[in-house]
Amino acid sequence: MPYFLDFEQPLSDLERQISELRRLSAGNGVDLTKEANRLDKKLEEMRKDIYSRLTPWQKTQIARHPERPYTLDYVRGMMEGFHELHGDRLFADDPAITAGFAFLDGRPLAVIGHQKGRDTRSRIRRNFGQAHPEGYRKALRVMRLAEKFGRPILTLIDTPGAFPGIGAEERGQAEAIARNLFEMAQIRVPILVIVIGEGGSGGALALGVGDRVFMMEHSVYSVISPEGCAAILWKKDKNDFSAEDYSKAASALKLTAEDLKRLGVIDAIIEEPTGGMHNAQDSDFLRIKELLINTLADLEGMSPEELCARRIERLYAIGNI
Amino acid sequence: MAWFKEDKVVEKKVKIPEGTWIKCDACAEIIYRKEVERNYMVCPKCTYHFRISARERISLLFDEFEETHGELAPADPLQFVDTMPYGERVRKQQAKTGLKEALICGNGRMGDRRVKAAVLDFGFMGGSMGRVVGQKIVDSVEEAIAERLPFISVSSSGGARMQEGIYSLMQMAKTSAAVARLGKASLPFISILTDPTFGGVTASFAMLGDVIIAEPRSLVGFAGPRVIEQTIKQTLPEGFQRAEFLLEHGMIDMVVERKQLRATVAELLTLLA
Ligand SMILES: [Zn+2]
Numbered sequence: 001m002p003y004f005l006d007f008e009q010p011l012s013d014l015e016r017q018i019s020e021l022r023r024l025s026a027g028n029g030v031d032l033t034k035e036a037n038r039l040d041k042k043l044e045e046m047r048k049d050i051y052s053r054l055t056p057w058q059k060t061q062i063a064r065h066p067e068r069p070y071t072l073d074y075v076r077g078m079m080e081g082f083h084e085l086h087g088d089r090l091f092a093d094d095p096a097i098t099a100g101f102a103f104l105d106g107r108p109l110a111v112i113g114h115q116k117g118r119d120t121r122s123r124i125r126r127n128f129g130q131a132h133p134e135g136y137r138k139a140l141r142v143m144r145l146a147e148k149f150g151r152p153i154l155t156l157i158d159t160p161g162a163f164p165g166i167g168a169e170e171r172g173q174a175e176a177i178a179r180n181l182f183e184m185a186q187i188r189v190p191i192l193v194i195v196i197g198e199g200g201s202g203g204a205l206a207l208g209v210g211d212r213v214f215m216m217e218h219s220v221y222s223v224i225s226p227e228g229c230a231a232i233l234w235k236k237d238k239n240d241f242s243a244e245d246y247s248k249a250a251s252a253l254k255l256t257a258e259d260l261k262r263l264g265v266i267d268a269i270i271e272e273p274t275g276g277m278h279n280a281q282d283s284d285f286l287r288i289k290e291l292l293i294n295t296l297a298d299l300e301g302m303s304p305e306e307l308c309a310r311r312i313e314r315l316y317a318i319g320n321i
Numbered sequence: 322m323a324w325f326k327e328d329k330v331v332e333k334k335v336k337i338p339e340g341t342w343i344k345c346d347a348c349a350e351i352i353y354r355k356e357v358e359r360n361y362m363v364c365p366k367c368t369y370h371f372r373i374s375a376r377e378r379i380s381l382l383f384d385e386f387e388e389t390h391g392e393l394a395p396a397d398p399l400q401f402v403d404t405m406p407y408g409e410r411v412r413k414q415q416a417k418t419g420l421k422e423a424l425i426c427g428n429g430r431m432g433d434r435r436v437k438a439a440v441l442d443f444g445f446m447g448g449s450m451g452r453v454v455g456q457k458i459v460d461s462v463e464e465a466i467a468e469r470l471p472f473i474s475v476s477s478s479g480g481a482r483m484q485e486g487i488y489s490l491m492q493m494a495k496t497s498a499a500v501a502r503l504g505k506a507s508l509p510f511i512s513i514l515t516d517p518t519f520g521g522v523t524a525s526f527a528m529l530g531d532v533i534i535a536e537p538r539s540l541v542g543f544a545g546p547r548v549i550e551q552t553i554k555q556t557l558p559e560g561f562q563r564a565e566f567l568l569e570h571g572m573i574d575m576v577v578e579r580k581q582l583r584a585t586v587a588e589l590l591t592l593l594a
Pocket of ligand 1: 345346347348350364365366367368369497
């Protein structure tokens with residue numbers, strides 16, 4: 001049973017109707033196929049319509065959709081021969097971040113991304129994609145390996161934020177994030193970044209400094225979640241908040257891919273199939289793979305010095321006054 | 322990240338009552354104001370370090386200071402409206418503090434040493450970092466590189482400034498990149514953390530000092546204590562996220578009393594560069 005968001009409910013209803021028609025058609029000798037096909041078309045149009053005028057809050061929900069592809073799905077969809085590496089060599093391995101090496105079109109690269117779980121157990125194990133300092137330090141360790149062996153880096157961002165907890169503070173959550181920002185500014189190999197789902201604040205940015213930054217069409221990227229924003233703005237009890245409050249906050253934050261493109265924070269938006277990446281086909285991953293190959297080719301001719309200089313220039317230019 | 326409900330905190334903590342007497346936030350003693358001022362705005366009874374403005378900080382730390390980029394004031398890139406439009410909020414804060422933004426930067430002198438410095442003011446929107454604050458840090462650091470000078474920052478901040486959205490988040494990356502460039506030029510960066518410093522400021526330049534100093538008992542962390550309590554549904558241990566806690570966990574180099582701060586920084590600069 002697929003998972004439907006509130007605003008997708010009409011789609012769910014229609015899908016049920018269609019499958020019922022097909023069932024009757026098969027059992028009764030009455031041919032309802034034509035009607036089912038007509039409804040199929042209607043379903044597709046309806047999906048297109050809903051997805052063409054999503055609000056920022058609806059996009060936030062799609063970005064968090066439980067069936068949306070996560071980092072390891074992108075790895076499977078675009079790469080071969082992935083080997084995951086574990087641990088920060090200091091404290092622990094953080095399952096909220098996946099890191100390793102794989103082949104993209106026959107060429108090795110490092111791939112690092114937040115990783116959420118699919119079922120209750122794996123969601124808890126991966127802490128809902130909220131990393132601890134050891135996650136960011138593992139990411140940095142793998143980035144340094146990539147630099148050492150001249151491999152480009154791809155990071156995939158999908159996190160509600162860095163985890164706020166006692167251990168995280170004890171082990172220097174702030175320092176771990178800051179260190180990644182500091183190091184990623186000067187890593188001497190190309191870094192490509194894609195926000196694939198939730199770009200939650202500092203915990204997202206800690207993997208987000210690159211030469212090219214992309215966002216999936218229905219991903220979001222923000223300094224604070226709509227819920228956090230609403231809590232600060234309207235200061236009421238958590239249970240008193242309505243979807244409308246969150247919707248207002250999401251709009252105010254300007255967190256959609258379109259917003260960030262307009263604000264000059266990202267380089268390009270990667271189109272999603274109608275209905276979002278949770279309806280992705282193999283061809284959608286191959287399309288993204290193609291984009292990565294072409295982007296890496298663009299960066300290939302640059303010396304490490306030029307690469308780093310341009311990366312910092314790109315950063316400095318964001319929102320410059 | 323940790324955004325304080327800054328209005329409330331400001332009213333309660335930062336505003337030091339005018340007049341002859343002053344009440345200590347920590348021990349609740351009523352003390353003669355002049356006595357506290359003579360003592361670097363530290364309670365003579367319990368050594369509580371009062372929160373001080375950027376201007377007070379500068380006069381305590383430097384023999385001479387010339388402000389730069391003082392004309393930069395926040396714009397409203399997102400047209401952000403919460404309980405009031407962001408532009409109006411900024412104007413109110415400017416009227417209250419006499420500052421254009423939450424950070425003062427410029428050229429400082431400590432003895433015979435010239436430095437570049439950037440000082441946050443918690444009284445202005447909780448010392449939050451938006452485009453102007455980030456830009457002033459980047460500019461100061463770049464000037465330090467160009468003029469071959471050390472860089473000193475004094476932080477007190479609730480974190481990134483929500484009202485400037487993604488641009489605030491990007492200041493973390495910008496300021497950290499600037500600090501990386503400073504390091505490449507072998508110029509020292511001394512980061513001073515004061516009460517309170519959180520969120521996007523600790524998770525960027527403030528935790529990247531070559532030497533990190535905190536004032537006693539300062540609350541410093543990534544996530545605010547309330548956010549952590551709500552997340553883990555546990556009461557936080559005594560002393561959690563205090564300067565001494567950070568020292569014990571290896572996150573900072575030293576805890577230094579306010580009256581020793583200027584001498585300590587000057588000596589460190591001599592040792593480093
Ligand atoms: Zn006292």
